[in-house]
Amino acid sequence: MSDPDILATLRDLLPDGTVSTADAAVLGRSIDASGAPAIGAALALVQPRSTEQVAAVVGAANAAGVPVVPQGALTGLAGGANAVPGALLLDLSALNRILHIDVEERLAVVQPGVTVAELAAAASAAGLFYAPDPASAEWATIGGTIATNAGGMRCIKYGVTRDAVRTLEVVLADGSLVRTRPSTIKGVAGLDLTGLIVGSEGTLAVVTEATLSLLPAPGPSRGVSAVFPTLAAGIAASNAIAAGPNVPSTLELLDDIVLGAVDAYLPHAGIPIGAKAWVLAITDSVHGADAELSAFERIFREHGALTVDRADTPIELDRLLTARRLLNQAMRALRGGSLNGDVSVPRSRLLALVERFAALANELHVVIGVGGHAGDGNLHPVVAFDPGDPEQVAAAHEAYQRISGIAQQLGGTMTGEHGVGIEKLAALDGELPPRLREMQRAIKAVLDPNGILNPGKKY
C-alpha cells in the first residue's frame, strides 16, 4: 500500500481532524524530551478519540505494513516516542478520561492519555494515593509511564509503575482488542503478559485502558536533608538509611558538581561552602514519622554531616527539594547543553560509580554531575557541554555512552527508569547476552509479526 492509500484509508475510518500531514503538526510531535533526533520523517499525525479508533488505525497500519509510533506527552528521555520513517505518530492524548475510581477495591480505571498528576489528584480526592511519581508527572501520561515502566522519587518505598498495574486493555498489532487478565489483585492463570507489556516501550501493543492499584493515603511528607564534607560520607549515610529498618518514601543524593551548578544557577538556594554531597530522606508514614525523621537525622550526624535541615511542613519540604529539582536545569545552564543519563547499580557500588564518572569527566574534559534516587541505586548522571563546540559535543556523547558501560561493569544497568528508546540501543550489547536479545526479538515477533509497532527502538 502506498502512502496516499493508507492516508485515504485512515480518513475513511476516522472523523475529520483526526489525521494530519501538516509539517508543523507532524514535526511538532516527532521528538521527545531527550532531544534526540527523529530516526526519519513520519507520514502523519493521527489523534484518535476512542479505543475503537485506535484499533482501526493499528489494524489498517498492520494491513498496510506502515509503522505506528504510540505517543503520550513526549516527556520521555530516551527517544522512545521519536518519529521513524513513514510512520503514523499515534497520539493517545485525547483518550484522557478517568473512567472509574473504586474506593472499596482501591483501584482506578483510566485511559492512557490521563496524566499522572490528574490521576494522583483524583485518587487523593477519594482519600487514596497513586504512588508512581516520575519527575514529569504534571505532563506525563499514564500510557507513557506504562510504556517505560516509569519510576520516580518514591520507588524506594512503593516500587515502580509495573507494581501499580493490575490489568491492561490493549490493541494488538493486528488491531484486535484484548484484556491481559482480570482485575484481581492476585492471579496466575497465564503467563504474565501484563508485566511483559509494561516497559515494552510501545513495541508489543498499544495500551487503551489501564486498571491501576491505589493505596491508602499516606501521612504528610516530611523530610531531613544533610550536606556532607565528602561524597563517601554522603553515600554511606544514604546507604545506612536504605538498609533499614525505617524505609523512607524518598532518598535522594546530589554530588558536588550538581551542588556547584545549583549554587551558580540559584545562589540563594544556600548550598554550604565545602559541600561534597547532599542527601534528602523523606517519610510519609502515618505512624512513627517523628521517630523515623529522628533516626534519619541521627544517621546523618553519625556520618559527619556539615549541616542538617529538617522540613516539617509542605513549604519547608518544597524548599529542601529545590536543589534536587534543579538537577537537570542547573547542569544544562553550566554550558548550555546536557545529556541526561539513567543508570542503576547495587547500592554498595554507588560510590565507585560516581568516582568513575568523575574520572571519566577528567579524561574527556567534560563536566558530569550526578544526582538522583540513591535509595534504590538509580542515579542520573548529567553531562554538561557547550552545544556550539563540536569537540565538546563529541566528548559529551562519548561520555554519555561510556556512562552506560561503567554502570554495567559495576553490576548495574544503563537504564533504571527511562527506557532504551533509541538513545541506549548501542549500550544493550554490554548488558544483555545475545541469546536474551534474540529471545526478546522473537517475543516481539509473536506479538507484532509485521514489526509495525515502534520499530527501530528498544531491542
Add this chain to the structure above:
Amino acid sequence: MSDPDILATLRDLLPDGTVSTADAAVLGRSIDASGAPAIGAALALVQPRSTEQVAAVVGAANAAGVPVVPQGALTGLAGGANAVPGALLLDLSALNRILHIDVEERLAVVQPGVTVAELAAAASAAGLFYAPDPASAEWATIGGTIATNAGGMRCIKYGVTRDAVRTLEVVLADGSLVRTRPSTIKGVAGLDLTGLIVGSEGTLAVVTEATLSLLPAPGPSRGVSAVFPTLAAGIAASNAIAAGPNVPSTLELLDDIVLGAVDAYLPHAGIPIGAKAWVLAITDSVHGADAELSAFERIFREHGALTVDRADTPIELDRLLTARRLLNQAMRALRGGSLNGDVSVPRSRLLALVERFAALANELHVVIGVGGHAGDGNLHPVVAFDPGDPEQVAAAHEAYQRISGIAQQLGGTMTGEHGVGIEKLAALDGELPPRLREMQRAIKAVLDPNGILNPGKKY
C-alpha cells in the same frame, strides 16, 4: 533417541546415584500435593547436585526430545510437577544452598532447593525479612514458589513471590545458562523476562539461582479476630479493613461450613454457636500497631461481631490462627476426601462468590467450605466428599470445575496463587481469550522450541 540412549547419555554426564529408574523412586516423585494423577509414567528421576549438572540434563533432554519436569518439594496443588509420559523428573532439591545474604543491599542469593522457611530464618537471623509465606513454607522450595508465583497470608501487605524476585539465573531449554537481568532494584533495559518466567510453572526455563529482595524486619505480629452472625457482616468487615487506611499484614476469612468442620475436628478450638463467618486481621507494623489493632477491633464491632479476640503475643496469635490453619484438614475430615480450589475475585464480589458456592453445593449435594485470603480477594473453596462413593466423587469434581467458572463470571480468576498445572487446564477457556492463549503458546515456543519443558501443563 530411544529411552536407553538418553539414560546412557545422562549416566555418562552425571555422577553415580544421580539418575534412578527404580519404580519406587520414580513413582514416589510422580505426583504433587494436589493428589491429581500423573499424566503418564516418567522415565527416570534425575537429581543433579550442581547448576552445571542441571544444564547438562536439560541440554541432553532437548537434543533427544525427552520431556523434563522440574520439581521442588511437590507441595504444589495443581499437578504442575506431576509426571508426564517418558519424562525426566528433574528434582532440584539438592541445589539447596543459601549463597549470600546481603544486609546492605537487602537481598538474598539462593539456589532453587532452599525452602521458604530456611530462607525466612536466614533473613531473620540477619535482621531482615523474606515476605512470601505460602502455607507450605516449611517444605516448599524457592524454585517451586517462583514457578507458581506463590502467595500466602501476607500478600495483602507485601505482594506475591514475583514482587520479591530481582533476577534469576536459569537454564534454557537448550541447556544454556543465562541471567535474566542485573540484580539492581530498578531496570528497564529489556522486556521483563524475569517476570515472564515467574509463574510460568517450569514451562519456560529451569531456575538454578534466584536473587530475592529482603525487607527490614517487621514488628511483632499481633492480631484481632472476630466472629459474625452473618456471612455478609463478616465480609463487609473484612472489606472495610481492606479498604484502608490501615493495611493489615494478613486478613483472613472462614465461612460457616469451615467453622463447623473445624468445630467437629477440634472441639476445643472454641468456635461460638451461631458463628457464620470468622475474620482475622494481623498487623506487623513497627509503629502504630496499637492504633491499627484498635481500628480493626472497632470495625469488627461496628459490623456486629458476636465475639472479638485479641492476640498480643505469638502464643495468643498462634491460637487465633488455629481455625484458619485447619481449613484443609478439617474440611477433608468431614467426608474423607477434598478438592482444594483457589479463586480470586474483586473484593466487592466476595459475598456473591461465597453465596454462589453455597448454591452450587446445594445443587450438587456436595459440601463446599470457603476460607482464605479475603484481604486480596483470594479464597480457597474446599469441596468435601466421600472418596468411596462414586456419585460423590463425580459431583465433587463437577463442583470443583464449576467453582472456577463462577469466579470467572464474577470478574475473577480460577487461580490466585496455586497455578494451572493440569488441574485447571479445562477452566482456561473461561478466562483467557483464544488469542491470548495462542500468544502464550507462541511465547512458550520461543523459549522452548522443542516443547520439552513440562509439557501438557499450564497452557
